[in-house]
Amino acid sequence: MALRPNPTLRQRRLGSELRRMREQAGLGGSELARRLGIGPAQMTQMEQARIGVSPERLRMVASACGCSNEPLIDALARMTSERGKGWWEEYRGVLTVDFLEVAELEAHAERITFCTTAYIPGLLQTPAYASAVFARLFPPLPPREIETRTEFRIRRQELIRSGGTPLHTFIHEAALRMQFGGPSVLLDQLRALLDDSERPGISVRIVPFAVDTFPGAGENLTFANGPVAELDTVEVDVSQGALFLESPTDLANHRAIFSRLDATALAEKESRDFIRSIMKEVESSNA
Incomplete structure (x- = not known):
């Protein structure tokens, strides 16, 4: 998967919310990656918005982090589905x-x-x-x-x-x-x-x-x-x-x-x- 050279503001915000969710759970990047069954580098790229995140992967991250804030999770899931350019x-x-x-x-x-x-x-x-x-x-x-x-x-x-x-x-x-x-x-x-x-x-x-x-x-x-x-x-x-x-x-x-x-x-x-x-x-x- 090609890396995004210049993530948009919206994409960066999604990545920072993933990082915040992980940090609030007290998890390191490598530990969360292990729980998700992905490599540490992929976890880092998700948080840096260098690669996209599917709604399913977003919900997997929330579950692994023990996040129960459904309105926030739903809002983030909608962000992952955004397509097209402004x-x-x-x-x-x-x-x-x-x-x-x-x-x-x-x-x-x-x-x-x-x-x-x-x-x-x-x-x-x-x-x-x-x-x-x-x-x-x-x-x-x-x-x-x-x-x-x-x-x-x-x-x-x-x-x-x-x-x-x-x-x-x-x-x-x-x-x-x-x-x-x-x-x-x-x-x-x-x-x-x-x-x-x-x-x-x-x-x-x-x-x-x-x-x-x-x-x-x-x-x-x-x-x-x-x-x-x-x-x-x-x-x-x-x-x-x-x-x-x-x-x-x-x-x-x-x-x-x-x-x-x-x-x-x-x-x-x-x-x-x-x-x-x-x-x-x-x-x-x-x-």
Whole structure:
């Protein structure tokens, strides 16, 4: 069986869940391989997502590890049966892998929650605003690269526009005031944000400067809910790209962060009023 040269985010997650299942059972790789009747190298390749795993083999691993979490086992079994490529694969070799993996994460999420401090969440950006965000990077990107990144970001939005995946956003006031592309681009973006906030399945809530503390204030966070809590994922924007967190501790910590945000942010109607007030300020200062 040929080894996968570049396992996808989804494939790597399946492998890490197999490893976590084994470690929770207190088993070494060689011992679990012996129980399954396979070689240690094959066990390692499964956990590294270098080879595929059948639903039957997945259930054999769960049984050998004494795992009785049926919802998790069923969810993992469905992952082993996934076939076909997502639309983002069209951009492989054109954009960096981080872009593709973020789209892959979103496509499989049951619900997506954002916390942003510097800009409007990507899934709610207008084309002009998205282009301006990419244009501000240093060293500057070539115009064609900006165009491709913007096109990719707009295609990601189709998932939300279709209403298939609920989207909850917590946006800091700072992000509402950052003038990527200038005041006219910002005003169009804020109008679009207001329109989106009225769409079914989209929740927009603002955290104003007046709030005393803001958990996660130094990061842009995405919390993607899986079919079961164990398969939730956190994505953190870092200067090097996207960082994906999946350990039980990381998930628990970020659930607490979003819980505090829920208690801190303005309600949806108040948030819309707040956005309108900022629009008036921008219009007044640029009249």
